[in-house]
Amino acid sequence: MIDKQVANLEAAVAGTKDGATVLVGGFSAGDEPVALTEALLTTAARDLTIVANGVGGPKRGIASLIREHRVTKIVCSYPRFVGGEAFAAAYKSGEVALEVVPQGTISERLRAAAAGLGGFYTRVSAGTLLGEGKETRIIDGEPYVFEHPIKGDVALIGAQQADRWGNLVFRHSRRNFNPVMAMAAAVTVAQVVEMVPLGSFHPDQVHTQGIFVDRVVVVDRARENWAATP
Amino acid sequence: MIDKQVANLEAAVAGTKDGATVLVGGFSAGDEPVALTEALLTTAARDLTIVANGVGGPKRGIASLIREHRVTKIVCSYPRFVGGEAFAAAYKSGEVALEVVPQGTISERLRAAAAGLGGFYTRVSAGTLLGEGKETRIIDGEPYVFEHPIKGDVALIGAQQADRWGNLVFRHSRRNFNPVMAMAAAVTVAQVVEMVPLGSFHPDQVHTQGIFVDRVVVVDRARENWAATP
Amino acid sequence: MTPLSRQQIAWRAAQDIWDGACVNLGVGMPSLIPNYIPKGREIVLQAEVGIIGMGPTPKPEDADPDIFNASVQPTTFLPGGSTFSHTDSFLMIRGGHLDLAMLGAFEVSEAGDLANWNTGDPATAPAVGGAMDLAVGAKAIRVLMDHTTKDGRPRILARCRYPLTAAHCVKVIYSNLAVIDVTPQGLVVRETIPDLDFAQLQAATEARLTLSPDWRVLEAPALS
Amino acid sequence: MTPLSRQQIAWRAAQDIWDGACVNLGVGMPSLIPNYIPKGREIVLQAEVGIIGMGPTPKPEDADPDIFNASVQPTTFLPGGSTFSHTDSFLMIRGGHLDLAMLGAFEVSEAGDLANWNTGDPATAPAVGGAMDLAVGAKAIRVLMDHTTKDGRPRILARCRYPLTAAHCVKVIYSNLAVIDVTPQGLVVRETIPDLDFAQLQAATEARLTLSPDWRVLEAPALS
Numbered sequence: 001m002i003d004k005q006v007a008n009l010e011a012a013v014a015g016t017k018d019g020a021t022v023l024v025g026g027f028s029a030g031d032e033p034v035a036l037t038e039a040l041l042t043t044a045a046r047d048l049t050i051v052a053n054g055v056g057g058p059k060r061g062i063a064s065l066i067r068e069h070r071v072t073k074i075v076c077s078y079p080r081f082v083g084g085e086a087f088a089a090a091y092k093s094g095e096v097a098l099e100v101v102p103q104g105t106i107s108e109r110l111r112a113a114a115a116g117l118g119g120f121y122t123r124v125s126a127g128t129l130l131g132e133g134k135e136t137r138i139i140d141g142e143p144y145v146f147e148h149p150i151k152g153d154v155a156l157i158g159a160q161q162a163d164r165w166g167n168l169v170f171r172h173s174r175r176n177f178n179p180v181m182a183m184a185a186a187v188t189v190a191q192v193v194e195m196v197p198l199g200s201f202h203p204d205q206v207h208t209q210g211i212f213v214d215r216v217v218v219v220d221r222a223r224e225n226w227a228a229t230p
Numbered sequence: 231m232i233d234k235q236v237a238n239l240e241a242a243v244a245g246t247k248d249g250a251t252v253l254v255g256g257f258s259a260g261d262e263p264v265a266l267t268e269a270l271l272t273t274a275a276r277d278l279t280i281v282a283n284g285v286g287g288p289k290r291g292i293a294s295l296i297r298e299h300r301v302t303k304i305v306c307s308y309p310r311f312v313g314g315e316a317f318a319a320a321y322k323s324g325e326v327a328l329e330v331v332p333q334g335t336i337s338e339r340l341r342a343a344a345a346g347l348g349g350f351y352t353r354v355s356a357g358t359l360l361g362e363g364k365e366t367r368i369i370d371g372e373p374y375v376f377e378h379p380i381k382g383d384v385a386l387i388g389a390q391q392a393d394r395w396g397n398l399v400f401r402h403s404r405r406n407f408n409p410v411m412a413m414a415a416a417v418t419v420a421q422v423v424e425m426v427p428l429g430s431f432h433p434d435q436v437h438t439q440g441i442f443v444d445r446v447v448v449v450d451r452a453r454e455n456w457a458a459t460p
Numbered sequence: 461m462t463p464l465s466r467q468q469i470a471w472r473a474a475q476d477i478w479d480g481a482c483v484n485l486g487v488g489m490p491s492l493i494p495n496y497i498p499k500g501r502e503i504v505l506q507a508e509v510g511i512i513g514m515g516p517t518p519k520p521e522d523a524d525p526d527i528f529n530a531s532v533q534p535t536t537f538l539p540g541g542s543t544f545s546h547t548d549s550f551l552m553i554r555g556g557h558l559d560l561a562m563l564g565a566f567e568v569s570e571a572g573d574l575a576n577w578n579t580g581d582p583a584t585a586p587a588v589g590g591a592m593d594l595a596v597g598a599k600a601i602r603v604l605m606d607h608t609t610k611d612g613r614p615r616i617l618a619r620c621r622y623p624l625t626a627a628h629c630v631k632v633i634y635s636n637l638a639v640i641d642v643t644p645q646g647l648v649v650r651e652t653i654p655d656l657d658f659a660q661l662q663a664a665t666e667a668r669l670t671l672s673p674d675w676r677v678l679e680a681p682a683l684s
Numbered sequence: 685m686t687p688l689s690r691q692q693i694a695w696r697a698a699q700d701i702w703d704g705a706c707v708n709l710g711v712g713m714p715s716l717i718p719n720y721i722p723k724g725r726e727i728v729l730q731a732e733v734g735i736i737g738m739g740p741t742p743k744p745e746d747a748d749p750d751i752f753n754a755s756v757q758p759t760t761f762l763p764g765g766s767t768f769s770h771t772d773s774f775l776m777i778r779g780g781h782l783d784l785a786m787l788g789a790f791e792v793s794e795a796g797d798l799a800n801w802n803t804g805d806p807a808t809a810p811a812v813g814g815a816m817d818l819a820v821g822a823k824a825i826r827v828l829m830d831h832t833t834k835d836g837r838p839r840i841l842a843r844c845r846y847p848l849t850a851a852h853c854v855k856v857i858y859s860n861l862a863v864i865d866v867t868p869q870g871l872v873v874r875e876t877i878p879d880l881d882f883a884q885l886q887a888a889t890e891a892r893l894t895l896s897p898d899w900r901v902l903e904a905p906a907l908s
Contacts, residue, residue, distance in 0.1 A: 002704045002726050027509045027546075028532045030525075055585075080587035091585050100586055103508060104550030104593035108345070111547050115338070116778035116821055118351030118369040123596045124554060129578065129623040130588065139348035165728070165737070165764040172434060172526040172543055173509050179545040183775065199763025204402060205435050206766035207545075209736055211706045211728065211781050232480045232502050257733045257770075258756040260749075285809075310811035321809050330810055333732060334774030334817035341771050346554035346597055353820045354778060359802065359847040360812065395504070395513070395540040402750040402767055403733050409769040413551065429539025436542035437769075439512055441482045441504065441557050 004166040004216045005195060009039035012189045012217040016045040016154050023110065023150075023185050024050055025157035025178040029057030029083065033158035033191045035219040037061040040156075041068055049073040051110070051150055053103065053177055058083035066090050075150065077103035100130060105147055107180050113149035114183035121146055152185030159208070162192040163199075166213030167206045175207060182212040191219040234396040234446045235425060239269035242419045242447040246275040246384050253340065253380075253415050254280055255387035255408040259287030259313065263388035263421045265449040267291040270386075271298055279303040281340070281380055283333065283407055288313035296320050305380065307333035330360060335377055337410050343379035344413035351376055382415030389438070392422040393429075396443030397436045405437060412442040421449040461655035463636035467683035469604050471496040472651075473562055473634040476602075477503055484508070484553065484594055486563035486576075487531045489604040493562060496683075504540075506558060508590040510549040513541025530590065553590065554597035561598035563591070565605040565630070567620045570667035572630040572642040574601065575622035586623075595626035607635035607664055614666040616640070616647070637661055639678060646670060651678035685879035687860035691907035693828050695720040696875075697786055697858040700826075701727055708732070708777065708818055710787035710800075711755045713828040717786060720907075728764075730782060732814040734773040737765025754814065777814065778821035785822035787815070789829040789854070791844045794891035796854040796866040798825065799846035812849075819850035831859035831888055838890040840864070840871070861885055863902060870894060875902035 006012050013036060016022070022040070026032040032052070038061060040048070048071050055074055056062030063086035065071050074096055079087060090096040101109070102124050112120055121144035125131035135146040157178040160171040168190055170178060182188045190213055236242050243266060246252070252270070256262040262282070268291060270278070278301050285304055286292030293316035295301050304326055309317060320326040331339070332354050342350055351374035355361035365376040387408040390401040398420055400408060412418045420443055464472065470492035477483060477493070479501040485493055494516060497503050505514040508530040515536035518524075523534035552558060567575040574595050578586040595601055608614055616633065633640040638661055639651040650672045652661055662669050688696065694716035701707060701717075703725040709717055718740060721727050729738040732754040739760035742748075747758035776782060791799040798819050802810040819825055832838055840857065857864040862885055863875040874896045876885055886893050 002728070027528075030528075030532055078587045078589040079585040088585070092583070098585055100588055102588050102592040103546075103590040104554050104597075107546040107550055108347070108554075111775070112350070114779050115775040116353065116780055117338070118353070118367070118372075118374040120342070120350040121348030122554065123346065123348070124592045126596075127624065127627055128592065129586075130592065137348070142348075144348040163764055167764060167766060170434065170543075172524065173511050173528045174526050175434070175543055175545055176510050176549075177546045180547045183779070183781075197763075201764075201766065203737075203761050203766045204400065204405070204437070206768075207434070209766055209768060209772075209776070210764065211730070211736060211776060232504070257752075260752075260756055308811045308813040309809040318809070322807070328809055330812055332812050332816040333770075333814040334778050334821075337770040337774055338778075341551070344555050345551040346556055352778065354816045356820075357848065357851055358816065359810075360816065393540055397540060397542060400767075402748065403735050403752045404750050405767055405769055406734050406773075407770045410771045413555070413557075427539075431540075431542065433513075433537050433542045436544075439542055439544060439548075439552070440540065441506070441512060441552060 003164045004210065004213060005164060006215045006217050009035055009217055010042045012036060012215050013039045013043055016040060016043045018045055019047045020045055020153040021049045021051060023152035023155040023181040024052040024062060025155065025181045027053050027173070027176040029054060029061070031158060031174050032056060032061045033156050034061035036156040036189060036191045038064050040065060040070065046070055047072045049075065051075045051152065053077055055079045055084045055087035058085060063087070066096060071096050073097040073099065075099045075101060077101055077106055102130065107177060109147050109150040110180045110184040113151035114180065117149060119146055119148045150184065152181065153187065155181040155185030155188040157181050157188065157190050159190050159192045161194045161196050162190060162216045163196055163201065165198060166210030166216055167201055168208040168213060169201060169205065170207050179208045182208045187214050188212055189215045189217070191217050193221050233394045234440065234443060235394060236445050236447050239265055239447055240272045242266060242445050243269045243273055246270060246273045248275055249277045250275055250383040251279045251281060253382035253385040253411040254282040254292060255385065255411045257283050257403070257406040259284060259291070261388060261404050262286060262291045263386050264291035266386040266419055266421045268294050270295060270300065276300050277302045279305065281305045281382060283307055285309045285314045285317035288315060293317070296326060301326050303327040303329065305329045305331060307331055307336055332360065337407060339377050339380040340410045340414040343381035344410065347379060349376055349378045380414065382411065383417065385411040385415030385418040387411050387418065387420050389420050389422045391424050391426050392420060392446045393426055393431065395428060396440030396446055397431055398438040398443060399431060399435070400437050409438045412438045417444045418442055419445045419447070421447050423451050424448070461653055464653060464680055465684050467492055468680040469634050469636055471680055471683055472639065472678060473602060473604050477501070477560065481559040482506060482557065484558050484561045484598060486561065488564040490562040490564060491531060506552060508549055508553065510544045510546055511541070513538045515541065550593055553593045556597060556599055558598040560600050560602060561594040562602050562604060563594060565603040566622050567615050567617055568603055568630050568633055569617050569620045570647050571628055573620050573627045574603065574625045574630050575620040576625050578623045580622060591625050595629045600631045601629045602632040602634065603630050604634045607637040614664060617666040637664065648672045649675060651676055653678050685877060688877060688904055689908050691716055692904040693858050693860055695904055695907055696863065696902060697826060697828050701725065701784065705783040706730060706781065708782050708785040708822060710785065712788040714786040714788060715755060730776060732773055732777065734768045734770055735765070737762045739765065774817055777817045780821060780823055782822040784824050784826060785818040786826050786828060787818060789827040790846050791839050791841055792827055792854050792857055793841050793844045794871050795852055797844050797851045798827065798849045798854050799844040800849050802847045804846055815849050819853045824855045825853045826856040826858065827854055828858045831861040838888060841890040861888065864893070872896045873899060875900055877902050
């Protein structure tokens with residue numbers, strides 16, 4: 001029988017290795033799956049590369065990994081969210097390296113890994129600072145840059161509901177990067193607000209199929225209010 | 231006010247030009263949007279390139295376009311569905327050219343056009359007859375072939391329900407190629423079983439956003455039973 | 461002469477958005493546009509986070525914390541609004557499916573080059589977000605900006621000084637002094653605010669301007 | 685000795701699918717596998733058309749015409765089953781998310797090369813469908829096939845004669861005579877049907893075979 005639910009956060013992130021590339025879902029600090037991100041502190045994993053849209057909020061989640069010196073590199077589009085002081089300090093000191101990638105290119109590079117593609121050409125960043133050093137090709141008279149897949153060792157994502165197969169449904173704007181990260185990692189872990197019995201989802205309304213999800217853990221939404229819980 | 235519903239099939243396909251690339255949705259002859267495909271016969275358009283998974287059934291839809299000598303090329307993965315005699319004859323005589331593309335590569339090439347990408351590398355077909363003549367690159371020690379986007383002038387697709395913005399919901403296995411074709415054409419036309427009032431769909435359960443859809447026409451499902459209607 | 465307020469710039473830009481347009485609104489001034497869309501026009505607003513068909517900003521007590529826009533501000537769904545994944549969102553953006561992106565700008569060049577993501581300050585990490593995707597992908601880019609810096613230096617330039625977001629993408633500039641079209645023949649002034657003569661506008665602009673034969677005065681309602 | 689029936693080949697292949705495996709079943713013999721999955725194993729079946737979690741074939745009178753598999757045959761949803769677009773379906777297939785693809789084959793080589801899409805007949809259009817995507821993308825490919833052609837020529841070859849679907853992809857061969865593993869050391873016979881000796885099997889096979897130290901007799905139930 002398939003049952004992807006695990007008992008607790010420690011079990012959810014067990015086995016994360018030094019040097020792992022960790023995909024952290026959500027769009028901003030406000031919907032980062034901070035319970036899972038912080039659970040990495042229960043492992044010994046260091047030298048992590050974090051792939052996310054931003055760099056986390058003031059204290060919880062990614063910020064706590066940075067403060068505990070677990071992170072050596074961040075790949076993101078927007079390293080400037082209000083309150084991202086932990087990152088700002090580590091960036092200035094040189095402890096954390098930064099790769100800034102256009103937001104759509106991050107999700108497309110993740111999808112390329114998920115889909116078994118070897119890379120793709122995009123016009124985005126061609127002729128700009130972020131395109132410097134990238135292979136460029138003229139296609140139909142326009143410059144395109146070549147982009148490589150980003151494959152995660154682990155994806156930490158948040159969803160609203162799951163069943164025991166790991167099928168996921170997201171709520172409103174909280175879908176964002178979570179589905180593509182679920183597809184792009186060797187091990188995908190989802191924290192969800194609620195487990196539902198198998199068969200609860202309408203077959204045409206599952207957002208992320210369980211085939212992409214390895215572990216599910218229930219985290220009460222109240223634990224996740226990063227603004228309220230310091 | 232936005233209202234993408236048109237009165238009839240003639241209006242739905244009006245303006246299709248000679249030489250157009252027409253994306254025809256559905257997976258097999260059984261779920262081809264035959265009312266729309268046949269409506270092309272009400273236009274004067276000739277020399278069409280059809281992009282589809284197959285080559286249509288025995289009589290209706292794509293088969294009728296072939297019989298009326300409107301088609302010069304078919305790009306598909308499986309030109310051998312039971313009953314595809316119209317295509318078989320035109321292929322043997324050389325009237326219709328054929329480009330066989332692996333099924334996943336068709337949908338990925340359509341998606342590349344939809345997503346504004348210049349092309350991508352895939353392992354699929356590398357080292358095979360279908361990979362001959364394609365640009366090849368070794369990535370991480372494995373051969374990949376370069377694939378170009380396929381952009382449609384017109385997409386003819388089928389869906390279950392639409393609202394006046396053109397938001398679409400598909401039913402079960404009938405989703406298949408329809409969403410990606412909707413995204414990959416300059417003009418996308420959807421035949422639907424039913425119109426619903428704006429706001430009927432749950433915001434998280436729309437399969438294809440209206441931004442991808444230009445015209446919607448209601449076609450009773452009974453008209454579409456290709457097996458029953460000669 | 462009184463330069464337009466941020467609200468008035470947003471009002472002016474909103475008047476040119478046609479019924480049925482699908483539009484992405486950048487952060488800052490563009491985010492004020494929904495307040496000024498002329499009645500009777502149905503505009504479909506999209507945001508990078510994966511939402512389309514956004515309605516008015518809710519009152520704080522009505523806000524659903526799971527319905528937010530690309531500025532992570534509460535928003536609402538209009539009937540017909542829906543959500544999707546980030547990959548689909550940037551497929552929309554990059555693939556030319558948006559009619560318009562209304563963006564802020566640090567600098568615009570006379571060729572329509574846009575600089576709106578990086579001031580070159582080495583002390584802060586550069587943050588691109590979805591700016592490059594939008595600049596390259598939307599069918600047309602229109603920018604809302606102050607005509608000059610706070611200390612009066614031009615921001616509409618012969619060539620951008622800041623790192624580019626994308627080349628040749630801006631089609632219309634709504635500034636606090638004028639409405640300017642970017643054309644193959646250069647920058648063409650379509651409207652100017654009351655009591656501003658062309659020489660004054662040119663003096664505040666590094667790029668060479670020409671006056672449209674259809675030039676008129678920009679009369680904005682009082683807004684602040 | 686009696687070669688296995690198609691049903692018996694499918695039965696044998698089904699015994700090796702583990703609880704929880706995500707599996708794509710090709711057309712022909714592989715489509716019989718769902719009938720023979722050992723009780724108590726939960727197997728997740730995926731099909732190219734964009735469906736996962738397929739259940740048993742319905743009675744004709746219960747079939748929903750909108751629930752079909754890649755052979756366009758009626759199927760059903762298990763609880764937990766769902767649908768998705770073709771792009772997501774081939775992302776699953778190509779991206780290594782399926783544990784197994786069970787496919788038919790015209791020919792397999794001793795290196796695990798697979799030919800299952802094109803017999804080179806110039807009179808019929810070659811039809812590839814999703815064969816190449818599956819052969820390249822699934823974590824492991826297992827084939828179900830008759831050991832020889834109808835007129836007795838080998839189909840397990842030193843090198844394939846028909847155009848390849850993909851090189852080096854097949855891991856296990858279930859034929860009507862034997863179960864054979866494709867290993868870096870070549871083809872290793874794991875099981876043979878009763879009353880077939882190794883020399884007879886080798887005679888029906890162009891590729892060189894070796895016998896596994898764990899060799900055993902393949903005892904299949906009576907099925908037809």
